[in-house]
Amino acid sequence: MKVPFVDLKAQYAAMKEEIHASIMEVVENTAFVGGKYVDQFEKDFAEFCGCKYAVGMSSGTSALQLALLGLGVKPGDEVITAANTFIATTEAITHAGCSISLVDADAGNFNIDPALIEAAITERTKVLIPVHLYGQTADMDAVMEIAKKHNLLVLEDAAQAQGAEYKGKMAGSLGDAASFSFYPAKNLGAYGDAGIVVTNDEAVADRVRLFSNHGRRSATDHSVEGFNERLDGIQAAVLSTKLPRLQKWNDLRREAADRYNTLLSGLDVVTPGEMSYAKHIYHLYVIRIRERDKVRETMAEKGVGCGMHYPIPIHLLDAYKRLGKSAGSYPVTEKVASEILSLPIFPEITPEQQEYVAQSLAEVLEKVG
């Protein structure tokens, strides 16, 4: 048996006709950039998140960068985020003209540890970016309380959390603004790169839209220098077609996670926890395991695709030597980085595939001793 890390073909096969029809409709209408399909998806996704405004973007990375600009950051402002995130979060901070300040993770949920945020705040700090890693939100009440106390804004990096909940509220509706990615392998994936910013603040939404479209509100009134980071019509139409199924896909991921929890219960691994505040949507099912690199290699030999999210913490990447943070700076992040292994998970994964993953893992653990 072979179990891929993700299987995008299964979902495509199940909705082929609808996807083709939605793409062809955009083509027939030549509504390639902006237009009614983008407007419709923005409306649908804002409603899905329980937010008033949504602005489509060309990627999750541009959504982060333009959300920061929309929140009003100025060159030299500091932005605090988690040391264990994807580089897109910190790239966006730099490209918005700000400096990066990192905080260690909580060992229980791999998200930013709110107890460590205050020590990182300086008079230049402007925004906090909690990353809802793996599909589970950060502890947002704690984050928002700190933000309020220090007069900071909060941008949720919800790239991995479309449909996740915190105390019954949707990810994306918890901070001052949020960014999502629709990279094809995310829980809601486009057929190319795409992203979105959501917010309840009309002025923020207006600025984000302005920056995404060459700094103009009409055809020629460029009031600032902006960017070209607009969402395209084909991606919007595909996303509108898929959005009504997202909750069901997330529920299937949750069932698959439950099944793994049971199948792996006798093994010497730490399975992921769901916090009491959370509805985890398992964008990734991440275990902690000894001899991770050897395990991953041997799993690949058995036909099981596993991932690592992320094996090198931000401060130890070559790209961030300038931060001057040596090993030991963020101990929780560094420890888990060497132990985490992402097992195959996608809505269509079968119980037989999961049994094969668990059985393979048991054999591999025996072998590595």
Ligand SMILES: *Cc1c(COP(=O)(O)O)cnc(C)c1O
């Ligand atoms: C995927 C991802 C992004 C970037 O999204 P793109 O659409 O690939 O640009 C940002 N942050 C996190 C946490 C992600 O997982």
